Amino acid sequence: QVTGQKVALSTMRPMAVQFYQIISLCAFTTPFTLSVLGWDMPRAWYLISSLGFPGWGAVLYSVFFIILISWRIQLAAVKQLGPIAVGLYQVTQPVFCFIFAYFLLGEPIFPHQVVGGVLVCIGLGIFVYGQYLTALKKEREAEQARASENERVPDESPQPREEDDAMEAGRASENVRPRRKHSRSVGLHFASSVSDM
DSSP states (O other): OHHHHHHHHTTSOHHHHHHHHHHHHHHHHHHHHHHHTTTOHHHHHHHHHTOHHHHHHHHHHIIIIIIIIIHHHHHHHHHHHOHHHHHHHHTTHHHHHHHHHHHHSOOOOOHHHHHHHHHHHHHHHHHHHHHHHHHHHHHHHHHHHHHHHHHHSOOOOOOOHHHHHHHHHHHHHHHHHHHHHHHHHHHHHHHHHHHHO
16 A cells, blocks of 8 residues: 555645545445445445434544545655555554553453564564664765765865975075175175276
């Protein structure tokens, strides 16, 4: 069911998928219901008319809370988490059913229900732990990929202070040398002027 929902959600809107689900549910359940009644339509209408307030209350509860709200949440979960995760969480429905039945309706809990609930919780815990390990592995692989990329990138860090000092000293020596040449030319000019005198 959830796999089909995932495929349908790739081409249709959630409300359209929910509408077709309801139509399919009615198409498959109506013949079985009528076959149980022996295809006796007057009897079927009599049962429908004699439901009373509790019966129609149960029908309205199923329509709004189970079909409309729960299915809408399920479709959103399938779209976000995927069919596998949603399918595994769906197996907790019987567990919550007999827990709520015990607290709200006072129904007894049998040992086989407890064993089944424990097995469901163990299976769900194994799945969640596996998802955690998978996410942790992907994170480590991403960190290793980033580290290898950083090793390949050349070092563009600023030059050390010693190299900066050496470059400044070289520039200073270049600026001093022309001054020395100028002083020598001034000295030679002064000496030649003295000799001429």
